[in-house]
Amino acid sequence: MFQDYKSRINAHEGEHFPSNTYRQIVLQPAFEEAKRNFLISMVHTHIAHLFMLEEQKLVSEKEAKQIGKAIAEIDLNTYAQSEYDPQFEDLFFRIEHQLIELAGDIAGNLHIGRSRNDMGIAIYRMTLRKKLLALMDELLHLRSSLIIFAKQHTDTIMIGYTHTQQAQPTTFAHYLKAVIDQLTRDFKRMQAAFDTINQSSMGAAALTTTGFNIDRERMKDLLAFDAIIENAWDAVAGADYIAEAASAIQLAALNLGRTSQDFLQWATQEFNAFSLANPYVQVSSIMPQKRNPVSIEHTRALLSSVVGDAQTVLQMIHNTPFGDIVDTEDDLQPYLWRAMDKLRGIYKLFGSLVVTMEVNKELLLKRAKNSFANVTELADSLVRSERISFRQSHCIVSSCIQTLLAEKKESIENLTWELVNEKSIEVTGKPLKISKQLFYNALKPDFFIKVRSLYGGPAPETMHKSLLQSEQATTSMSQWIKEKHDKINNSENQLYEYLEGWTKE
Known part of the structure; x- marks a missing residue:
C-alpha cells in the first residue's frame, strides 16, 4: 500500500529535480522576482568580474573579448518576459548556460574566483541600495512638504495633548516640526543602513576567498561599493545588513503611523481640526453627508503592513545558522522590498494630503481660549x-x-x-x-x-528659526543622496563602456 501511495506522489511530483511543488512554490516565484529585480545587477557583476579577471591576467585579452561579446548579446528583454524553465535551477544558471552557448566553454572561466554565494550577496546589496535611495528621496520630499506647510502655521494655535487629555496650548507648526524631526532621524537611520548595505562581498567566493589572485578592492570600485566586507565568512553569512534595513524601515513606519493616528482623530467632526481636500475623501453609498478620510485610514493600515513585512524579515533571520543559508535569500528579500516600496508610496500620499488640507484655525483658537x-x-x-x-x-x-x-x-x-x-x-x-x-x-x-521662546518651544519666532534650520539641512541630505546615485550611475556607465570595448573588432 505504501509503495502505491509513493508511486502516486512520484507520478504527480516527478522523479527529477525540481519536483512540481518545489518548482511552483519556491523556484518559479524566485525566478519571477529575480528577473524583475536582479537581472541588470547580475549583468553588471558579470562585466565587472570579467574586467577584473582580465586586469589580473586570469583571462587573456582574447578570452575577455570572447566572453564580453557573449554578455553583450544577452537579450535582457527576453529574460524579463520569459517563464521559469525547470531545466535550470535559477536565473544565474540560465544565463551562464547561454553565455557558454554563445562564447563556448571559455565562458566558464567567468566564474574563476567567485561563487554564487558572494555574487548573490553582492546582487542583493546592489538591489537594496537602489531601493533604499529611492525611499530616502521620497522621505525628503515629504519632509520638505511638511516644512513648507509648517511655515504657514507658526501662529495656528491649538491644544497639545498628553495622555489623550488637553495639556497646554501650542501651535500646529510646533507639532509638525516634531514630525519633521522624527523624519530626520528616520533619514539618519536609513543612511546608517545604507552604509552597512553598500559593502562588497565579491571575492569571498563560497566561504574562504579563493586561491586565484583576484582583486577585491577593484571589484568594490567597479560595482560602486563604499567598502569591502573583510571576513569572507561574514561576507556570505552576515544578514545584519538586511536586519538593519528592516529595523530602520519598521521604525520609520511606526513613527509615521502615530502621526497618521493623530490626523485620523483630528479629522473627525468632533475635533474638526482640518478638512481634507476632495481627492482624499470618499462618500458613503447610503449616507449623503459623509466625507470619509479614507486616505488617512489607508495610510495607517499600510504603515501597519510595512511594520509586519519588516517584522517578517527579522523573524525569518531569527535562529538561522550563521552561514550561507537560503532563509536570508530569495524567500526573504521580497518582504523587505515590499515594505520599502509601500513606505515610499505612503510618504508621497501623506505629503500630498497634508499640504492640500484646510486647517480650521478659528475653531482651534476658540477651543484653546476656552x-x-x-x-x-x-x-x-x-x-x-x-x-x-x-x-x-x-x-x-x-x-x-x-x-x-x-x-x-x-x-x-x-x-x-x-x-x-x-x-x-x-x-x-x-x-x-x-x-x-x-x-x-x-x-x-x-x-x-x-513666552515659550526657548530653543524647541512653540513661540513663532523660535519656530521660524527652527524650520529654517531644518530647511537648510535638507541641502546636505539631498546632496548625500545625489552623490550616492551619481557614484552608482557613473559606475554602471563605465561598465557599459568596458562592455562596448570588448565588442569592437
Missing part, C-alpha cells in the same frame, strides 16, 4: 509675582480647577482673579499680589505660546 490647558502659565506667573514655590502655586491653581469642575463650569472664562485670590489665602495665608491685567493675560493661549 480650555483650562492655559493654566500652567498662570501657575508659572504666580511663582514670579507671589514669590511662592511652584508646588504652592500648582496647589492654588489645581484647587481652583477642581472647584470649577465640581460646579460644572468647564471653561477658563470662569476662572476669576477673585477665585484664585481666595485659594491663595487658603494655601499661603496671603492675598494675591498679581494685578488683574497680568492675571488675565496669563490665561491667554497666545501669551502662553509667546
Whole structure:
C-alpha cells in the first residue's frame, strides 16, 4: 500500500529535480522576482568580474573579448518576459548556460574566483541600495512638504495633548516640526543602513576567498561599493545588513503611523481640526453627508503592513545558522522590498494630503481660549509675582480647577482673579499680589505660546528659526543622496563602456 501511495506522489511530483511543488512554490516565484529585480545587477557583476579577471591576467585579452561579446548579446528583454524553465535551477544558471552557448566553454572561466554565494550577496546589496535611495528621496520630499506647510502655521494655535487629555496650548507648526524631526532621524537611520548595505562581498567566493589572485578592492570600485566586507565568512553569512534595513524601515513606519493616528482623530467632526481636500475623501453609498478620510485610514493600515513585512524579515533571520543559508535569500528579500516600496508610496500620499488640507484655525483658537490647558502659565506667573514655590502655586491653581469642575463650569472664562485670590489665602495665608491685567493675560493661549521662546518651544519666532534650520539641512541630505546615485550611475556607465570595448573588432 505504501509503495502505491509513493508511486502516486512520484507520478504527480516527478522523479527529477525540481519536483512540481518545489518548482511552483519556491523556484518559479524566485525566478519571477529575480528577473524583475536582479537581472541588470547580475549583468553588471558579470562585466565587472570579467574586467577584473582580465586586469589580473586570469583571462587573456582574447578570452575577455570572447566572453564580453557573449554578455553583450544577452537579450535582457527576453529574460524579463520569459517563464521559469525547470531545466535550470535559477536565473544565474540560465544565463551562464547561454553565455557558454554563445562564447563556448571559455565562458566558464567567468566564474574563476567567485561563487554564487558572494555574487548573490553582492546582487542583493546592489538591489537594496537602489531601493533604499529611492525611499530616502521620497522621505525628503515629504519632509520638505511638511516644512513648507509648517511655515504657514507658526501662529495656528491649538491644544497639545498628553495622555489623550488637553495639556497646554501650542501651535500646529510646533507639532509638525516634531514630525519633521522624527523624519530626520528616520533619514539618519536609513543612511546608517545604507552604509552597512553598500559593502562588497565579491571575492569571498563560497566561504574562504579563493586561491586565484583576484582583486577585491577593484571589484568594490567597479560595482560602486563604499567598502569591502573583510571576513569572507561574514561576507556570505552576515544578514545584519538586511536586519538593519528592516529595523530602520519598521521604525520609520511606526513613527509615521502615530502621526497618521493623530490626523485620523483630528479629522473627525468632533475635533474638526482640518478638512481634507476632495481627492482624499470618499462618500458613503447610503449616507449623503459623509466625507470619509479614507486616505488617512489607508495610510495607517499600510504603515501597519510595512511594520509586519519588516517584522517578517527579522523573524525569518531569527535562529538561522550563521552561514550561507537560503532563509536570508530569495524567500526573504521580497518582504523587505515590499515594505520599502509601500513606505515610499505612503510618504508621497501623506505629503500630498497634508499640504492640500484646510486647517480650521478659528475653531482651534476658540477651543484653546476656552480650555483650562492655559493654566500652567498662570501657575508659572504666580511663582514670579507671589514669590511662592511652584508646588504652592500648582496647589492654588489645581484647587481652583477642581472647584470649577465640581460646579460644572468647564471653561477658563470662569476662572476669576477673585477665585484664585481666595485659594491663595487658603494655601499661603496671603492675598494675591498679581494685578488683574497680568492675571488675565496669563490665561491667554497666545501669551502662553509667546513666552515659550526657548530653543524647541512653540513661540513663532523660535519656530521660524527652527524650520529654517531644518530647511537648510535638507541641502546636505539631498546632496548625500545625489552623490550616492551619481557614484552608482557613473559606475554602471563605465561598465557599459568596458562592455562596448570588448565588442569592437
